[in-house]
Amino acid sequence: MDRQFHFISGLPRSGSTLLSAILSQNPRFHAGMSGPIGGAFNNLLGELSGRNEYSVFISDEQRRRMLKGLFDNYYGPEYNAQVVFDTNRAWCTKMRHLKELFPQGKIIACVRHVSWIIDSIEQLVRKNAFQPSSIFNYVPGGTVYSRAEGLANGEGMVGYAYNALKEAFYGDETSNLMLLRYETLTSDPKRAIAAVYDFIGEPAFQHDFENISYQADEFDLRAGTPGLHTVRKKVAVRERTSLLPPDVFRRFENDAFWLDPTLNPRQVRVV
Known part of the structure; x- marks a missing residue:
């Protein structure tokens, strides 16, 4: 089958699974969580x-x-879709490769305030207190400070993805790159998805943002992190108080470089 390939990348806990679940409502599309x-x-x-x-x-x-x-x-052939979205945080480091292999392919990088990403992971860790997570190599010790440090360093789950995102954002292959904010996807999903369709050049499709379905319970359980890929049925903003100590939260609150137009010299599209 002659397929069109696109790619979902960006930061963890920033809406990539939600985006995949929404896109999968279109029978022409296949999209899922990070794969092999x-x-x-x-x-x-x-x-x-x-x-x-x-x-x-x-x-x-x-x-x-x-x-x-x-x-x-x-x-x-078991994937009966004309358009495939493959998800992996590493794709932001492979912009040149993807451009040569798939000249028409687009990379959609999901982004979110880093403080809230760290908070979201910490929330999962505390919720699953009796199941050490693969995120921290199943090690049950540590504190919120050591976990935040481990996530944010260059080899950590968040730090690696953040550095990869900046590599793509400031590189010379940005014509195929779009950043999609978690805040936009959850507060105005209709506008967010319309922007995705416009970016990839696909005809509009009527999505149901109040009836989202996605299951990865077996994977999450094996990873010791139940809920890692849970998607709620209705897309909505859910306000809550951060679990992070104020100094940890403040450490990352100014890292959203994509919000400052002066830091976007190549005019990458940010939705």
């Missing part, structure tokens, strides 16, 4: 590099075909 393609892509790219003595027999054109084949073969 991103990791397989990196591994194959490494195996095709000079560290393999047989790399002298591999041309760049062969590399392109093999990397593109990952998508074509993974999304085989």
